[in-house]
Amino acid sequence: MADPVVIDCPGTCTVTVQHEITLPVLNLSPAEGAAISGAILLVWAVAWAFRVLIQTIKSSDGNPTNED
Numbered sequence: 444m445a446d447p448v449v450i451d452c453p454g455t456c457t458v459t460v461q462h463e464i465t466l467p468v469l470n471l472s473p474a475e476g477a478a479i480s481g482a483i484l485l486v487w488a489v490a491w492a493f494r495v496l497i498q499t500i501k502s503s504d505g506n507p508t509n510e511d
Contacts, residue, residue: 450456471479
């Protein structure tokens with residue numbers, strides 16, 4: 444815990460204590476936010492591609508279809 448700060452005033456004093464909570468996510472620059480969102484979209488796209496590939500493999504029976 445931080446050491447207390449002692450203020451000596453010759454008369455009446457008003458002390459205002461301000462605490463700021465900063466979240467690193469909210470302190471991103473637009474470029475950093477775009478980089479993170481791009482990476483998230485890339486992960487989603489790869490996962491979607493794997494899902495489609497797995498569905499295609501499961502639905503195919505190995506026999507070629509004849510289209511007329």
